[in-house]
Amino acid sequence: MTKSPYARPSYYYGLPDMYMQMGYFPFPTPPPPAQLTRNSPYAHPLTDPCQSFMGQTEHIDVSDGEYGFASLVNPLRSSVLLYVNQWLLTNFSSAPIQAQIWFGKASSIGKAKTSSQVTSGYIQLAACPAAQGQIRFGSGGAHDEPDGVFASTRIFPPLTTAGAEPHGQWVIGPGMAMVLRVPHAGEKPSFSFFANWWEQPLYEA
Template sequence: MYPQVPVSVVNLTNPHIKSLQGKYFLGETDQLNPTDSNRTWGALINPPHSGVHLYFDVYVLSNLSDDNLVSQICFCSSLPQHGKQSHEVSTANLAMHPKTVPQGQIQFGSHLDTSALEAVPVSTRVIPAYSTVSSEKAGHWIIGPGRAILFTLTSAMDHPAPSVISFGWWEEARGMY
C-alpha cells in the first residue's frame, strides 16, 4: 500500500531560485573614505522607469580601518544626487550565457547632505575597526521604481577610514506580487 522507497525532499530558498533564473545580483561600491567631516554613502537604487521591484536580500558593511564607523540605513523616496555608479555588479548565476543585466544600480558618493533627501532613517549600526557587519533581509525590503535604500558611513577621526558596502538582491517585474 505504501511505497518502501525513501522520499527525497529538497528545500530551495527563494534567493537560490532567483539565482537559477538569472534574477539575483550582487555587487559593491568602490572604496569609501569617511571622516568626521565627510559622510560617505552607498545605495541600492531602483531607477524611476525600471519596470521592476528590487527585493533586498543582504548587505555587508566592511570596515578596513582602525576606527569604529557608524552606519545609518535610510529608506529613500527620492534618489541621491551626484552619485557614481558602481561597475562592480554581476549576476549570481555565472553559468548563464548571455549574462542577465540588472535594472537596479549600486551608487556611492561622499559629502552627503541628508537634508536634501526624502529619507527615513530606520537603523543605525556600529562597525568595529577591521571588521564586517552583515544582515540578511530575505526580500523583506522591497524597493519600487524611483526609490533607494541608502547606507551612510561616518568616522570620528579626521583621517580617511577605508570601507566598502556590498549588496545582494533579486528583481521581479512590477505587478508580479
C-alpha cells in the first residue's frame, strides 16, 4: 500500500527537516521592506491630503512665428518642494503638435498669466491652504532660455490628451519651473495643460 504523502518527511530545497530544526537555511533571509516614514515624500499624499494639488491652464492658441507655453512654477520663497505626480497636455488641433519639456529657473519664463484654476485634491468644507505652486501660461516670440535645459521632446496626436506620471520623481525646488513649450509649426496649435503635484516643506519640525 502506498504511503500517504502527508506521512513523508518534508524537504526544504532538498534538505530534510533535521537541518531546518538545527537552524540551517541554505539561502539568506531577505531584509524586511523599507517602511515609509513621515519624512518620505511618497507618504505625504496619505498622511496629509491637504498637500496634494491640481490645476490647468486656459486654451493656449499659438500664432504664426511664436510659441505657446505652460508651466508648473515653484516661487522663489515658497519654502516647499513640488513633487510632480502627473501632467497632461490636451491637443485641440486637427494636426499633431510637438512639445519640448524644459527645466530651469522660473525667472527665465518671461511674461505669463497665472492660472486661477488650481485646487487642493482634498475637497472638504474647511478649505485646505492655498497651493504654493503656480501654473503659468502664455505665448511669445521664439527664443532659447539660457538658465535651463530642454530635457525631452514629445509628439501629441491631434484631438487627444496625453502625458506622463512621474509619481513624484520630478522635484521642483524654489525658484525653479517645469515648462512645456509648443512652437508654431504648420497648422495653428491650440492646447491646454494640466498638472497634479504635492508639496513638502523644505524644513519640518
